[in-house]
Amino acid sequence: MRIPVPYRRRPVSPCPGVIDITEPTTIDLGAAKNRLTSLWETPSSLWGELATIDHKKIGKRYLVTAVMFLVIGGIEALLLRLQLSAADLDVLKPETYNQLFSMHGITMIFWYAAPILAGFGNYLVPLMLGARDMALPRLNAFSYWAFLFSGLFFYGGFLVGQMPEAGWFAYLPATGKDFSPDMGMEFYALGLIFLTVSTTAGAINFLLTIFRLRAPGMSIDRMPLFMYSTMTTSVLVVLALPALTAACLFLLLDRNWGTHFFNASQGGSPLLWQHVFWFFGHPWVYIVFLPATGMVSTILPVFCRRPIVGYTYVALATVLTGVVGFGVWVHHMFASGMDQLSMSIFSAASMTISIFSTVQVFAWLATLWGSWPVINTSMLFVLGFIASFILGGLNGVVTAAIPFDWQLTDTYFVVSHLHYVLVGANLFPVMAAFYYWLPKMTGRMMNETAGRWSFWTMFVGFNVAFFPMHLLGLAGMPRRIYVYSEAMGWGTLNLTVTIGAFLFAAGLAISLINFLYSSRRGAMAGPDPWHADTLEWLTDSPPAVYANLHIPTVASRHPLWDRHDELDDPDNARVLDKSRYTLTTTALDARPLGIARMPRDSVAPLVTALALGGLCTALLLKALWPSLSMLLLAGLTAAVWLWPQPEERPDE
Amino acid sequence: MRGTTFKWANTLHQVRALIPGCLLLSADCSGPQYFMAPAGPAAQGLASLGWFVMLLFIAVTLLVWGFLIWLACRRHGSLETHQPVETGGGLRWILIGGIAIPAAVFSVVFIAATEVVSHFPLEAGADSQVEIQVSGKLWWFKAEYDADGDRAAFSVATEIHIPTDRAVTIDLVSDNVIHSFWIPKLHGKVDLVPGRTNRIRLQADQPGVYSGQCAEFCGLQHANMRLSIVAEAPEDYNAWLQAQAEPAAGSENDGTENEETGGAGYGSEVVRRGAALFQDAACPGCHTIRGTPARGVLAPDLTHLASRRHIAGGMLPNNTANLSAWVTRPQSLKPGSMMPDSDEFTGVQLSALVAYLQSLE
């Protein structure tokens, strides 16, 4: 099955024998397998499940939880669409409508779009790098628990009827104490601060994993493109998220402790919120879309049966998108009365950043051009993504043409644009990724017929739902209105949108049912059903807890397509079965550096996350002593978590 | 260079009827807020730019889609028969299609956009004089007209009159949350931000009523925060200014009417009773009727209420049924608005009150 890919680049030999291991190597590979299994396995007990730090389990939990939030956010959207399906309807009360559109945006953007990608990253990054786990496995467990509890905390507000009512970007002063006196914004601000802790921890973990745990020989120019997007995204998270934390903190202080960051009458400024929020918020758009493009750059070449065209261009475009992504935030504020020079600069930056996207699009097109593509469900979703991304990108450039944006901003045109980008460039790649990687995760193939039905229903529903929104925008329909009058003439188009939305939801439901059914009943997948090129396909499906018996080595960009044998290890130097070991390598050219010992399972990350959840709840209730004790508890469990551990050895 | 791009955009605007893409859009060409059929030079500039950019991008999208579909349908392989091979080439697609062409296209768009901004800036030069100040309230727009010569200053709600054929400069302020001032057929949006004074310059070419609404989410009744601009020929506009500056019809200060009705000040007994009811009820706490003791400032000035087309922040047509409903049950018509429900009037009293309100021409 190893077919040589003729590269123009020099062949690089792997690096055998450089690894300095003091332990004698095992000869009996069967015994080594057993030892590795008992070392890495999660005990099948409740305690074991709570304490596990296995990135594969955590990744799957991320995926399941994020899909739950997708379903919740989707139901909220359908309720909104019912209310808008005709003029002057009375399905939802105005406050319910406002709460639902806020919850829909916040849920989808914060608790679905980024976490679902973190889920794929968690599962795939170590496998694609040939590592045995993430660099900081306990932090990884903590990230998941904190993500889950922040979501539960935020939806706790839903249970007690305290929800944000002014949209996901929560402009002041409408979200200040004067105009939103109830606790909805406390749930929003505390929940988001809690979530940023989780996301930041996850991003640091990805960076460390990518820069330290790559297989020997996987130099920086041989990384799968998914690594470039995950890496860029993680840097964006680390640099942009503090702005959100700060914004939420200022909001809490203004609302509860009498500061005036956003209060114009006391020398503050409501525009400060917009600047700080969008300084975070625009990079966030790239955070929820770059990993998806990385997944597409990984999936598409496999089904085109050829390496991607312009690897270097795509990698550079990804990184540059991240860099320039920090310079476009003001394009959300073109109507707030800025001077024209700064508006022009931000408009130019917004158009520049589109060029990095067109580079990626044409890299995909060029890859298709010289290939005999294999069209299956996964590939259909990839093609559907490219189609919607072209439209969503270009109608985004329409809104970057400043004077015309004065008309478009805050209309349904923008709603259409952002859904073409977020659904087109996040959900479609995610669906492609599910069809592509679920066989790896579950060991079974997804049903192809159901998949195709699902794709076409979703694709048609998506366009029926979101294309007419362009026209509604041009017809002057502002976003976030719970009712409109017959005289506006928006009724027919809105009904179309609603029908499309339900069709889209039905298509998604087909896939979700398919996943549930096929992961139990589907045909066996085997290790590499797609004859793909990246290292995760080297493992069994589903992968063994220790991934590969030998840490693989890499000699080209497409390890499984070249002549080099990744698992060739005559001295058994890369079995590493003495403890929870994985191999570390240098950041640029991935020369072996040493052996890292991974920590044991622990419930400390769970307890720390619980304590932080308790802290948020106590702060919500403004209870001083419970807050302090929860902080203390979090500190203590973190100490237990970080306490040096004796080496774990399976009995011999 | 200057002006050429814009003229080109204008030409495109002229020929757009020939483009089949417009068939799709024609469904909405009649809507009162359809800004691609503008009614003033500023909105015209924006719409021309919009047509230019959108038609350009529709063409690009269709082209790339066609290419994508062709690539996807042209030939298919299978995992069994097609081994991975490096076929090489294709880099030119990225350099030309991915970098050179978009860079050129986006530069053209950027230049066109800059041209349009310089033709229709939001702010006028130093010579322009602010005539109207609009403030955003919860949830209605208040427009204040300055005193001029012997004409007194006055304020109106929801309906802003402007003269045709010349640009009018409007200051935009808010003392509560952020709103956005938007009359789609006349110009783009400008936000009303607490602590700032933003400015917009509008011009309507033809007399008419141009509807708009608040475009930045501002709370519970954001959807029902509407406004309209009534553009009138200059002489009609001046007459309107004079009429609005007068105190209310039938009030003590309104000498001419008093003679006719024997000094009582009101046209009829019913209206007189309605006026008394108004002053005795909670109404004067929030509303002003100039020429009477009612001096409230929180809610719309009702001095010439009967001259307006709409009430309740532009939500309801101004007629007897809506006025009666609004006086008694505002919370079911527009939940959350500042106006409280009222049970204090009997049916007879209510019709007297409404008759009074309708006499305020």
Ligand SMILES: [Cu+2]
């Ligand atoms: Cu408003």
